[in-house]
Amino acid sequence: MGKRSVIPFGPQHPVLPEPIHLDLVVEDERVIEAIPSIGFIHRGLEGLVKKKDFNTMTYIVERTCGICSFQHGMGYCETLEHIMDVEVPDRAKLLRTIWAELNRMHSHLLWLGLLADGFGYENLFYQCWRIREKVLDLHELTAGARLIFSVNKVGGVLRDIDEDKQKIILNTISEVEKELLVIEKTFFNDYTVQSRLKGVGILTKEKAHELGCVGPFARASGLNVDLRKLNYAGYGMIDLEPITSNDCDSYARCYVRLKEIYQSIDIIRQAISKLPADKTISVPVKGNPNGEFITRLEQPRGEAFYYVKANGTPYLDRMRVRTPTFANVLGLCEMLKNTELADVGLLVLTIDPCISCTER
């Protein structure tokens, strides 16, 4: 048995811009245990419900995360719509679906680029982010902003996507699909990529279940769970099947996320084809919310919870966001056990961590 020592990883690390710290207990460069700590960027966003009214909170909740901002705003608005018994127009539901899937595409492309950079393929990293730029351009075209959309409101959305813009979206996602087919060959077939990802960072289905893992991280361990089947937003009008893998390793996580980009493209096509002729995108909402509800939705990184307790005034008693990374950190620590120290940076990336989200 070799000598045990503790090596700190993060909160600042070249491969990971997210501020998470791990104390790695290693023995002969093999990780025995990983002890996580967060808390470097806690902003106290949930506490602002005491000072900001529930409509203003929509824009604050969006700022929980710069990558899945749209879905945070949507989850919060849907929770209030449940409490206030508001039925959003079909067009608004499908518009939310389109933006949510564009959000997922850009998030997964961002992650693929970071992964490529992590295993040393800088050119592939640039290619992924070059393709992602096209999706960000679609954000700007349809919502007026590249990251923080601010198009959600309680009762619907603030902007429509007209037919000209729909055509641009369809053309652009077709281009993205073609370019993705080229770069996926490297992710799936390259010898070096496979040697870095296959059989590395195993998280079994049982452990993923026990530790409450979510999203592509859980689906890559064989858990068939995708909350889009809950029919929130416009997903009730869309055909989709969760993408899963039983390989439980880093390669499986890459596979699931890459395939989910194609799935998002398909969902956007379906949603655009089903946009109703009725141009109503929101309904008026009167009064203040009173009651409580928990909403769940499938963000790019996995299941997110939104809990709201309202009291009939413009100020909520409580608003809570449970983000996917919060649920995945323990799975990460389990996965790191018995791996090589040199693989840790890449393995942390494979859960697609978002610590800004997690700490809120």
Place this chain on the structure above:
Amino acid sequence: MDEVKELKTNDKMRQLSKLEEIPASDLLERCLELKRAGLRFSQACAAYYEDKFHLTYTFSNYDTLEIISLRVVIDPEEEIHSITEFIPAAIFYENEMKEIFGVKIKLITNDLNNKLYRINVEAPLGVAPQEGGKE
């Protein structure tokens, strides 16, 4: 008998969400029952209103997408038992409740002693400190 309403698109989420109010003394037993039934622990959170802590522990069913939330209402001075001994996934959630709200939770498997978020204010969303301090 309730009037039958037309099913709205987002009603599926409402139908699949259940809330059970239970006394604090039943929390451990009920959590174990749900775990044994194959449900996954999804989240726990606290809220402070009407001078009480309202704690919510949520479990999910992967197959049906149903969630069951256990609601425990306790006085601010009341102490509850941690569930982390048999549900390790609850570690961060219970540490968060303790640090942000000041909920008294005993025997957390990995008690971070209010250092999860490294904030200087004690229980910022919990019981507001009384002017002039404690009597």
